[in-house]
Amino acid sequence: MPSLMLLIKPVSSNCNMRCRYCFYTDTAKHRATPSYGVMSLPTMENVVKKALAASNCQCTFAFQGGEPTLAGLDFYKTFIGVVNRHNHKQLQVQYAIQTNGNSIDRDWAAFLAAHHFLVGVSLDGTRDIHNLYRRDTANDGTFSNVKHSTQLFDYYGVAYNILTVVTAQAAKNIDKTYRFFGRNQFLFQQYIPCLDPIYEEHGRHDYSLTPALYGEFLCALFDLWYSDFIRGKWVSVQYFDNLLQMIMGYPPESCGMAGQCSRQIVVEADGGVYPCDFYVLDGFRLGNLNYDTFSQIEKTRKVIGFIETSQQISQQCKGCRWLFLCRGGCRREREPLVQANLSSNYFCQSYLRFFNYTYPRLKTCAAYYKSHMICDQKQIERCGYEL
Numbered sequence: 417m418p419s420l421m422l423l424i425k426p427v428s429s430n431c432n433m434r435c436r437y438c439f440y441t442d443t444a445k446h447r448a449t450p451s452y453g454v455m456s457l458p459t460m461e462n463v464v465k466k467a468l469a470a471s472n473c474q475c476t477f478a479f480q481g482g483e484p485t486l487a488g489l490d491f492y493k494t495f496i497g498v499v500n501r502h503n504h505k506q507l508q509v510q511y512a513i514q515t516n517g518n519s520i521d522r523d524w525a526a527f528l529a530a531h532h533f534l535v536g537v538s539l540d541g542t543r544d545i546h547n548l549y550r551r552d553t554a555n556d557g558t559f560s561n562v563k564h565s566t567q568l569f570d571y572y573g574v575a576y577n578i579l580t581v582v583t584a585q586a587a588k589n590i591d592k593t594y595r596f597f598g599r600n601q602f603l604f605q606q607y608i609p610c611l612d613p614i615y616e617e618h619g620r621h622d623y624s625l626t627p628a629l630y631g632e633f634l635c636a637l638f639d640l641w642y643s644d645f646i647r648g649k650w651v652s653v654q655y656f657d658n659l660l661q662m663i664m665g666y667p668p669e670s671c672g673m674a675g676q677c678s679r680q681i682v683v684e685a686d687g688g689v690y691p692c693d694f695y696v697l698d699g700f701r702l703g704n705l706n707y708d709t710f711s712q713i714e715k716t717r718k719v720i721g722f723i724e725t726s727q728q729i730s731q732q733c734k735g736c737r738w739l740f741l742c743r744g745g746c747r748r749e750r751e752p753l754v755q756a757n758l759s760s761n762y763f764c765q766s767y768l769r770f771f772n773y774t775y776p777r778l779k780t781c782a783a784y785y786k787s788h789m790i791c792d793q794k795q796i797e798r799c800g801y802e803l
Contacts, residue, residue, distance in 0.1 A: 420471040421681065423478045423693060424463065426487040428452040428685040433483065433516050433558060436549045437583060437623045439694065440482065442613040447698050452685040454487055457494070459687045463705045464498045470710045471507055478512040480693065485515050489523060496531060514538070514579065516550070517565035518558045525568040535576040536606070537566060540586055541593035548585055549623055566600070577604040577654075583623040584610075587633035594640045598651070606654040607637065609763065611694075611748065618762055631766035635773045642777055656778075662741060663782035672746030677726035679717070681710075689713050691722040694748040728758050738771040 428451040429444035444450040455463075467475055477499070479492075499509055513528070514536035528535055539562050540546040547557025569576050578597060580586065586593065597605060610625045612618050619626055637653065644651050658668040671678045671692075682690040687706040690696040700720065703713040717723065726747040733744050744750065745761040752759060761767070 418472050419474040419476075420467055421476040421478065422463065422467055422683055423480055423680065424455070424484075424683045425480055425482060425685055425696075426455045426484050426491060427482045428454075429482045430454075430486055431481055431483040431516070432486060432518055433550060433552050434555070435516075435551070437581060437610050437621070439611045439614075440696075443694075443696055446614065447696075449686075451482075452688070454491075455685040455687075459685070459706055460495060461498055461502075463683055463687060464495070465502050466705050466710060468499070468502050468505065468507060472505070474508040474510065476510040476512065478514070480514045481516075483516050483518070484513055485519060485524065489527060492527065492531075510534070512536070515565075516558070517562035518552060519561070520565035520568055522568060522572075525565075525572040525574055528569075529572040529574045533574070535569065535574055536579045537562065537569070537576050538579045538581070539563075539566070539602075540580050540583070541589060542596045545586055545589055545593060549581075549583060566602070570601075577606055577652075578602045579606045579608060582607050582609050582625055582630065582633055584625055584629055585623065586610075587625060587629045590633050590636050591640065594637065598644070603650070604652045607633075609749070614694075614748075614751065627763050627765045630763050631769035634766060634770040638770070638774045638777075642774075642781070645781060656781075659741060659778055660782045660785055663779060664786050672749075673743060675727075675743030677723050677747055679714075679723065681713075691717055691720075692747075694746075695722070725753075725756075725758065730758075730760055732760055732764075736768075738767065738775075741771060742767050 429440055430451055430453075431438070431441075435441075464477075467477070477495070496511075503509060511531055512534040515538070517537045517539065538550065539559075540548075540550055543557070543559040546559045546562070550558050550562075552558050566576070566578075568574075580593070609630055610623055612621065612624055618624065634655075638656065641651055641653050641656060654670060655673075658670045658673050662668055662673070668674055671680065677692060680692050682693050682696055683705060684690065684696060687704045689702045689705060689708070690700050691702060692700075700722065702716045702720075705713075729739075729744055733739055733742075736742070742761075745763065745767065747758065749761045749763055750758040
């Protein structure tokens with residue numbers, strides 16, 4: 417493999433928060449083993465050695481949870497030591513971590529800066545919106561702790577993106593949230609549509625994001641972003657960045673916009689490998705890096721047909737003028753399978769409304785970016801990087 421990226425869950429589903437909409441808590445409930453605990457040193461060694469041996473160019477280790485900082489700072493110091501010890505081919509190694517930001521201190525911030533981690537920080541907006549669902553184990557809001565974490569990152573020079581889950585309430589308040597982000601110079605933003613539990617009917621919770629609300633949200637967010645754009649203020653919104661890249665002829669970095677699932681390697685704390693962060697379920701287990709090679713894991717991926725299933729295009733999509741940009745959307749938004757076929761994207765009407773409303777302006781922005789070379793390769797990599 418010329419390059420390799422692993423998404424590692426070092427503490428499995430364990431977390432120091434109790435976010436009401438957490439999709440991974442829901443995922444863990446549907447497994448025989450809800451939590452695999454903390455990754456052991458032997459498993460760490462096997463994961464690192466096999467990843468470095470399989471890559472011929474670049475290797476990225478990204479950490480997610482649960483809450484990955486619960487593994488402790490010593491875990492990551494040890495991990496980097498193991499990487500340095502086994503990086504015999506002198507590969508370029510990159511690190512990333514997604515954190516809820518609830519327990520970051522100066523030691524963490526200094527460490528992440530020193531080792532050039534790209535950090536994703538979960539922040540759902542202003543205090544009232546964020547604290548509505550992102551609460552700790554004592555049911556207290558976490559906004560103040562997360563805001564303090566971003567201040568530490570600024571002080572120590574940590575590169576970070578803001579990750580916002582778009583719940584029904586967040587969608588209705590995007591104007592307030594976007595302006596709050598602007599005042600705080602949060603210029604790298606990712607908005608993630610809130611997922612209902614995987615085996616439930618859509619729209620049954622107060623946080624559930626409906627297609628109508630999501631369509632309104634996307635249009636309102638674009639208006640805010642475009643207003644900044646025409647005033648010469650550059651803000652990275654991952655979804656818009658990827659669309660502009662596609663219009664300019666670049667492939668999207670975001671997996672859910674590619675038209676099919678990518679070859680992801682999600683590693684649970686016990687070394688188990690899965691094809692996607694949304695499908696860390698027993699029926700999708702590809703193997704275990706304590707025992708299996710990457711070649712064996714890829715054979716299992718082929719057997720279960722995970723990527724092949726995601727390539728299905730419905731008749732409705734084939735006739736849509738926006739297929740070249742939408743490409744059917746993320747597989748997770750097209751569940752459930754009906755007679756082995758994916759359903760239409762739950763947010764199909766959202767995207768139809770958005771593209772009809774914004775496409776002329778998207779083309780204008782793409783042309784400007786291309787002619788002025790605003791999106792150089794480093795910006796493209798950072799803006800499109802999916803944590």
